[in-house]
Amino acid sequence: AQSVTQPDIHITVSEGASLELRCNYSYGATPYLFWYVQSPGQGLQLLLKYFSGDTLVQGIKGFEAEFKRSQSSFNLRKPSVHWSDAAEYFCAVGDPFSSGSARQLTFGSGTQLTVLP
Amino acid sequence: DADVTQTPRNRITKTGKRIMLECSQTKGHDRMYWYRQDPGLGLRLIYYSFDVKDINKGEISDGYSVSRQAQAKFSLSLESAIPNQTALYFCATSDRGGYTFGSGTRLTVV
Numbered sequence: 001a002q003s004v005t006q007p008d009i010h011i012t013v014s015e016g017a018s019l020e021l022r023c024n025y026s027y028g029a030t031p032y033l034f035w036y037v038q039s040p041g042q043g044l045q046l047l048l049k050y051f052s053g054d055t056l057v058q059g060i061k062g063f064e065a066e067f068k069r070s071q072s073s074f075n076l077r078k079p080s081v082h083w084s085d086a087a088e089y090f091c092a093v094g095d096p097f098s099s100g101s102a103r104q105l106t107f108g109s110g111t112q113l114t115v116l117p
Numbered sequence: 118d119a120d121v122t123q124t125p126r127n128r129i130t131k132t133g134k135r136i137m138l139e140c141s142q143t144k145g146h147d148r149m150y151w152y153r154q155d156p157g158l159g160l161r162l163i164y165y166s167f168d169v170k171d172i173n174k175g176e177i178s179d180g181y182s183v184s185r186q187a188q189a190k191f192s193l194s195l196e197s198a199i200p201n202q203t204a205l206y207f208c209a210t211s212d213r214g215g216y217t218f219g220s221g222t223r224l225t226v227v
Binding site: 049092108109 | 150157158215
């Protein structure tokens with residue numbers, strides 16, 4: 001069964017500092033990987049996704065993520081964090097092309113980001 | 118209008134009551150999903166549907182049922198609500214481009 005681990009429950013960074021959120025996955029086939037952000041009281045917004053090709057993926061709001069197959073990781077990064085980035089971040093693995101059980105989207109438990117002024 | 122619309126946005130109900138959460142989408146996707154979000158647990162899949170005739174249980178389907186009334190509509194029902202079903206519920210659709218989520222329904226069972 002597929003699974004996603006986000007080892008950091010809560011991360012605190014200062015505004016302007018760099019950020020890296022970790023994500024490790026377990027998946028039996030070619031992974032399709034996603035990062036979502038959820039602001040307080042809001043729904044889920046897609047930051048970026050990886051389907052194939054270049055392993056460094058650019059997303060919205062200045063975020064990027066790198067797929068490393070050898071490490072089963074898809075870490076999210078941002079070079080300079082803004083106060084508005086404070087939110088909860090979810091990594092997910094799923095296969096929208098699949099007709100099997102992998103077609104469902106499986107989420108990690110989330111990382112809460114606090115940004116200090 | 119939003120691509121995926123959930124109603125109601127917020128609901129408080131009493132233990133033992135039947136409640137239905139509704140989801141409609143304008144994206145024309147065949148695949149629809151219901152997720153539940155609890156603090157520290159992320160989102161967990163309740164049910165998913167690949168088309169009107171295809172309904173599948175997810176990770177945590179006990180205590181829930183669904184109805185796919187049309188390609189665009191996928192409803193989640195709690196036949197007899199209990200307090201541990203208090204959570205934020207998300208509907209989603211997908212196609213080969215990825216997944217689109219609704220804004221969520223916050224359900225409180227008292």
